[in-house]
Amino acid sequence: MKNDNLQLATIGGGCFWCTEAIYQEVKGIVKVVSGYSGGNVPGHPTYREVCSGLTGHAEVVQITFDPQMISYEEILTVFMTTHDPTTLNQQGADRGTQYRSVIFYHNEVQKKTAQRVVEKISGYYDHPIVTEIKPLGVFYEAEDYHQDYYRNNQSQGYCSFVILPKLAKFKQLHKDKLKSQE
Template structure:
């Protein structure tokens, strides 16, 4: 019997993170969304891109904890982006692109702190990943879901998402769905 859990992570543009995690064994689905903002209701993508809502682009991952652990997900997360750049991933700049782990419970909070400390030991620059309780989460608009799969030749997808995806596929070939 599977034990389905959730993880919510921000690592820059959600298209990259969602695309890769949907290929990982044990992940039932990865959904692009927004979280962490103080603005009530559900702001639009345009409002979130302004950086004024406080929301980050995130991916909500539903996973089978008997196949992949939260710890393994965090290790993948830390190699999927640069956790040492504050409010930036490549050309994407602003608090909406921050590196963040939104924990769902105290166990995830402790694991996130421990994994972050362990990863920090092997890094020369300081990790700036925010570790915060999950607040104000909502799914992104439908057109953001499976964006790369539907638009592989779109400029950003071809120049940014595809190279990241290819690198992650090589690094985690043993973790991909068959």
């Protein structure tokens, strides 16, 4: 079954392993690719370079989705409620500009939708939202070992102590969005 109406969303909310694991569970999501975007150096950065904080890239995921099954607004609502959009350059113990909260929009409709979602969700937080909303520049796919990280490494400590609780929060808040509900 080929769907020519698939769309892309590119977001970063801390470690891409966490964000990827959540969106792999969302119905209407066709593909999730971990990568880097928003940097200021030419060429394809490596994970080590991005982690240095010197390239300006954020860890992001690029999501291919079917807008007939899930809207861009719903994708962003899941995003804004499964990470802390009020902490600058940090998620939990992960610190640095590569862990910033960011929405890279692909067109003006996505930009306006992102602004609307951030505005709507801001009342749910005690502190101001610091999520950046920027046009997507170049998206660089992360190294192979970062793809499907949670699925391939569930017994690893980070997965057990960081990703698993985020998945549980997602499943509690967004039961209607789970692939298992399809």
